[in-house]
Amino acid sequence: MTTSLRSTLDFLLHDWLQATSLTARQRFADHSRGTFDAVLDTCERIAREKYAPFNRTVDTEEPQFDGERVILPQCTHDARQAYAESGMLGAAQDYELGGMQLPYVVESAANAFFGVASISIGSNLLTTGNANAILVHGTPAQQQVFAANEFNGRWAGTMCLSEPQAGSSLSDIATRAEPDGADHADDPLGPRYRLRGNKMWISSGEHELTENIVHLVLAKIPGPDGKPVPGTRGISLFIVPKKLVGTDGQLTGERNDVALAGLNHKLGWRGTTNTLLNFGEGKYPVRGGPGAIGYLVGKPGEGLKCMFHMMNEARIAIGMAATMLGLAGYYASLDYAKTRLQGRPILGGSAGGAGAGGKDASAPQVPLIAHADIKRMLLAQKSYCEGALALNLYCARLVDEGRTGEGQAAADARLLLEMLTPIAKSWPSENCLEANSLAIQIHGGYGYTRDFPVEQYWRDNRLNMIHEGTHGIQAADLLGRKVVMQDGAGLKLLAETIAASMQRARRHAQLAPWADQLAVALQDVLAATQSAWSTGDPQEALANAVPYMQAFGHMVLAWIWLDVSASVLERDPDPKDAANAGRMAAARYFFHYELPRIAPWLAVAARRDMTCAQVAPEMF
Secondary structure (H helix, E strand, O other): OHHHHHHHHHHHHHHHOOHHHHHHOHHHOOOOHHHHHHHHHHHHHHHHHHHHHHHHHHHHOOOEEOOOOEEOOHHHHHHHHHHHHOOHHHOOOOHHHOOOOOOHHHHHHHHHHHHHHHHHHOOOHHHHHHHHHHHHHOOHHHHHHHHHHHHOOOEEEEEEOOOOOOOOOHHHOOOEEEEOOHHHOOOOOOOEEEEEEEEEEEEOOOOOOOOEEEEEEEEEOEOOOOOEOOOOOOEEEEEEEOEEEOOOOOEEEEEOOEEEEEEOOOOOOOOOOEEEEEEOOOOOOOOOOOOEEEEEEOOOOOHHHHHHHHHHHHHHHHHHHHHHHHHHHHHHHHHHHHHOEOOOOEOOOOOOOOOOOOEOOOOOOOEHHHOHHHHHHHHHHHHHHHHHHHHHHHHHHHHHHHHHOOHHHHHHHHHHHHHHHHHHHHHHHHHHHHHHHHHHHHHHHHHHOOOOOHHHHHHHHHHHHOOOOOHHHHHHHHHHHHOOHHHHHHHHHHHHHHHHHHHHHOOOHHHHHHHHHHHHHHHHHHHHHHHHOOOOOHHHHOOOHHHHHHHHHHHHHHHHHHHHHHHHHHHOOOOOOHHHHHHHHHHHHHHHHHHHHHHHHHHHHHOOOOHHHHOOHHHO
16 A cells, blocks of 8 residues: 555656755755655654554544543554654744744645545644644744644644534624733733633544644624624634643643533544534633633634635645545555456457357456456546545645745745635545545445445545535635636636646647647636626526536546646656556546546536526425
């Protein structure tokens, strides 16, 4: 498993994305191909030793609450400690914060090993995203006390948005934050508030893996009239630690009023605690009055702006998680297909002849992988998952360009990343889940049992179409905001970027037909976008946002595969290396079997089909 993954990562990082070229930039000057490889070596080893052997353990030994503490298996503690000690929590951060100043694309590639080994054992993406949001929007004291202690592994972080009655409708959240009196307005850790409310679906919301948990909580503050501001304008962001701390970053010994109300028992990701938290209910009363103590992050009323810094990062990370689960299933089903003997080869003969389509019962059985339909399912998985991995790493490379590039190149990278984020999250979540379904199919009846890991990979991956913004939310974001933002500047930039890849591909005769096919798909997507918005009515435009996003995503993945194929042929014009030949086969599958599927998806969006939108509830 790790050998195949490492080969794929090395190709994408170095042959395709030219990650080593980043070492010419001042921020990464201390690095080289050697240091990048050493980081991947370390993560590969930790994933192999501390994560992979316990993937089934954390699935069957779910978190338990004994009334005071959440109990997790020892392997989760050991894995988390090994990860923290590796320095990966702050891998991309400044040296001053204890980081390695790694390019984000290298950090993302290194973290891939943990996702394949055991996504359920406990992802650290929220801790890193939490700390990054504080670095961008927090005060210097908040950065030093909270973010730094998350990066060094002492503390963990969460994201507290949803509520039982509100779900994804953040304008309807009921959690309230009141100023904690004039005496605390100038607290060194930020303006101090008292929070009361309930939050739902909080991953890693309560555990004993770290000495403290830093909750980032959305809550509404009172307006000038003392009443909550309606909608999202009054939503602000607060740091609410599980245990109270001093300005020196040390625990005061006092528990904040954050209480576990219950554990959610999930279909998948069972090794990661998922909680309902009560803030300020009085279970752990804090001196000075009711409510949990929280510190304002950023400006009042700009909570969503601050939180979406973390949300966008988390969405790309969820896309990577979905990809790694898809790859885990692909590797498992590939191994099974190579070793499981079943059936015999079909005999040749002329069409309709006596022997055509028959089998020689006396012949020895062949491995599953000898059958064409098994190869179809394996090739589909490979095209979905390796294509999604390439997209994820491309987006990570855009992060580096946006942060360390210069002038227009940096601005374009940020705009392109904004444009691709809904696809980077949604496309792997849908299609790598389908890859997991195909992995079960290859295993046959065994795939449906717990004797093999593929059923767990499917269960774990089913969450990712919901995680960090549902499929429908991503689709509405793409068609309702991203393609029309700045008068379509992001969509135009993406089209220009794809056109450059097509021009590159046409230098190779065997890629020219694919480039032509992609050119048609791109024009179809652009035309459907214009048609969807031709009346200017958002209800009509967004009625088929999900089919539109499915087509858009397939077009993007075809572009990714075309560009990857150009890199293959530039290094290996007539691929004899099995890995490169496999990449070309996966690309061929995508253009022959997948890209042609976009026409009906675009058709309903282009004609603003209202079949679904206008059906009355009683008709169901």
